[in-house]
Amino acid sequence: ADVAAGKSKSATCAACHGNKGISMIPMYPNLAGQKEQYLVLQIKAFRDGDRKNMVMSPMAAGLSDTDIANLSAYYASLDPAGK
């Protein structure tokens, strides 16, 4: 996967999940350092309707498998402590 492409794709995500993958909003999860494969599974679940959320479903709707792989690799690569 392409972490740099994931980073540029993540501009929209940062609004809720934070610029360093640490969310500012208690209901929204931190993504920094999360398991890459877990992230792929969850974003696909939101995209394909297996997991439903009013905010995430539309966010994931337009993503390709490549986008999802890159975004997941990017967030997995971030420092879990957000430094």
Next chain:
Amino acid sequence: ADVAAGKSKSATCAACHGNKGISMIPMYPNLAGQKEQYLVLQIKAFRDGDRKNMVMSPMAAGLSDTDIANLSAYYASLDPAGK
């Protein structure tokens, strides 16, 4: 919430999510330092059937709201880097 009670309740969870909340299994998420309210929402979703997973649904089935609050507080309190 009672972090210590959460810790003792987490014995079952540690098998997949790790003793320090960092999962050893790529498909299973790290929980260390995750947002407390997010954890409460997800465990309740698994318990109440709003979010479905073959492994997590039965795990969450027997949990009370207090258990969920304590488990969430415990995992949120852990070092996100797993130290």
